[in-house]
Amino acid sequence: MIRLNKIGKKFGQITAVAEVSLAIERGEIVGLLGPNGAGKTTTLRVIAGVLPPSKGQVTIDGKNFFDNEQELKARIGYLPENNPLYDELTVEEHLRFFASLKGLKGQERAEALAFAVKKTGIAEVYYRVIGELSKGYRQRVGLAQAILSRPDILLLDEPTEGLDPNQRRDIQHLLTNLGRERTVIVSSHVLSEINKLANRMVIISQGKVVGDDTPANLTKAKSGQQRVEVEMVGTDVKTALEALAKGIKVSKTGTNRYQVDMAGGKDIRPEIFRLAVKKKWLLLTMKQSERQLEDVFAELTEME
Numbered sequence: 001m002i003r004l005n006k007i008g009k010k011f012g013q014i015t016a017v018a019e020v021s022l023a024i025e026r027g028e029i030v031g032l033l034g035p036n037g038a039g040k041t042t043t044l045r046v047i048a049g050v051l052p053p054s055k056g057q058v059t060i061d062g063k064n065f066f067d068n069e070q071e072l073k074a075r076i077g078y079l080p081e082n083n084p085l086y087d088e089l090t091v092e093e094h095l096r097f098f099a100s101l102k103g104l105k106g107q108e109r110a111e112a113l114a115f116a117v118k119k120t121g122i123a124e125v126y127y128r129v130i131g132e133l134s135k136g137y138r139q140r141v142g143l144a145q146a147i148l149s150r151p152d153i154l155l156l157d158e159p160t161e162g163l164d165p166n167q168r169r170d171i172q173h174l175l176t177n178l179g180r181e182r183t184v185i186v187s188s189h190v191l192s193e194i195n196k197l198a199n200r201m202v203i204i205s206q207g208k209v210v211g212d213d214t215p216a217n218l219t220k221a222k223s224g225q226q227r228v229e230v231e232m233v234g235t236d237v238k239t240a241l242e243a244l245a246k247g248i249k250v251s252k253t254g255t256n257r258y259q260v261d262m263a264g265g266k267d268i269r270p271e272i273f274r275l276a277v278k279k280k281w282l283l284l285t286m287k288q289s290e291r292q293l294e295d296v297f298a299e300l301t302e303m304e
């Protein structure tokens, strides 16, 4: 189990992480989400043991980095943000170099390389110079490097950032496979992506945890709220809809399209229908929509 006990990190006057406590069980795939500057990268670096916290402790199965640095680092595969690679080396040279740094030699190193190359599907670019590779393949090489020592914990900092949609999908598949036998913490801005991959979302904002639940529970969190999408032709529709009830919020989302948000559990659709009849408006569509994860994210990370 990975346990973060009230960790905080300051850089001079800047508080990157105010206070984060988390317990992550073996086998969990956790999405770490938050806006720019929320403290995701810093949190991952602290968990990876590459940055000491200013306060609090990180333990992995009860062990800390201070007493067990070698052992814990071998258990962690870390893909840093922007995936720094040696562009002038071939993939083979790069991975051999990092395998040696991890203390792997001879047969053991050969096996580690074969394992990482197979898992990440990079055999076809193994002898190519890294600087010539597509961004998707570069990410794969970074992942191969991260799993060389067969870690049971993977920390991935925005692994799909800057990739085109096809490359994103490839990396997502790869992460789903790698996540089967491991504990994974993956940071991202892309909610829909994390939603598919992770079974738990930790949302951080201004260096604090502001949400921690399954994607399904997070969208249910404020179930008192309902949203109705309406397509209606008429005059002054927005104003009239707004006057329908207390606590109603109406936004125009396109030509003749409106989004009606209503606090409280009441279904507002019958009233919208009656209003349309009374005003002789033309009602083309009306449907209730689920609260989107994006809305929850925006609410939770809204700056005070």
Ligand code: ATP
Residues within 6 Å of the ligand: 011, 014, 015, 016, 017, 034, 035, 036, 037, 038, 039, 040, 041, 042, 043, 081
């Ligand atoms: P992004 O999504 O933009 O990568 P993030 O959530 O990963 O953001 P961090 O990179 O952890 O956020 O940064 C949190 C805060 O700490 C920011 O205000 C950042 O400027 C600051 N910070 C991070 N690293 C350092 C550093 N080495 N020196 C000074 N300030 C830093």
